[in-house]
Amino acid sequence: MAPDTRFYRYLALVSHIGLLSWVTMWHFILVPEAGYSVFFILLIYVVPLVLPLKGVIQGKPxxxxxxxxxxxxxxxxGFTIAYASEAERWxxxxxxxxxxxxxxxxxxFARKRGRELGQGLKKMKTEMQEERERFQRSK
Incomplete structure (x- = not known):
């Protein structure tokens, strides 16, 4: 893995773990009386960040x-709360x-690592040519 690709991988990983920690701390410790149940907060704010965590840790593009x-x-x-709630703006x-x-x-990271692994998207011109050739062979 190239050094700049590794940098973006770690940027994503650290930010992901930081965001997961921050959202959990915000809703359970800093502002615990928001009027929502614990299940609702977990379901809406925490679970979506947990879903891609394994793949981000493993470095999957x-x-x-x-x-x-x-x-x-x-x-x-974040933008909505920053605009609407002065108490929680920071x-x-x-x-x-x-x-x-x-x-x-x-x-x-996804773009650079995908290219390193040869998984990038083909150009439309190339894709159209291959499709045309497959269509011609099937006639």
Whole structure:
């Protein structure tokens, strides 16, 4: 693995673990009386971050790529809370920073590592040519 690829892998990993820890600490320790049940908080805020954790720890590019879809929820949540709740604004800013760094780390790692492993997406021109050839052979 190239050194810059490794950097983005660790950026994603540290940000992921940091975000998981931060969200858990925010909702259970810093603001424990939000009016939601423990099950609801676990289901909505903690479980989505646990789902890609194994693949991120193992350094799988595909997991890093789809983890970005999950991260968008935390980014939107952070911006919403930063705008709507002055009391929790700094908590939300930390969530925004961790979400952004994880998004950057996951995106760039998935792209670089995918290319290193030869798993990159083909150009549309090449894909169309191969499809045309398969179609011609099947006639």
């Amino acid at each position: 595909y997991t890093h790529a789809w983890a970005n879809f999950i991260i968008m929820f935390y980014l939107i949540h 908590y939300a800013i930390i969530e925004i920073i961790l979400s952004t760094t994880m998004f950057i780390g996951c995106s760039i």
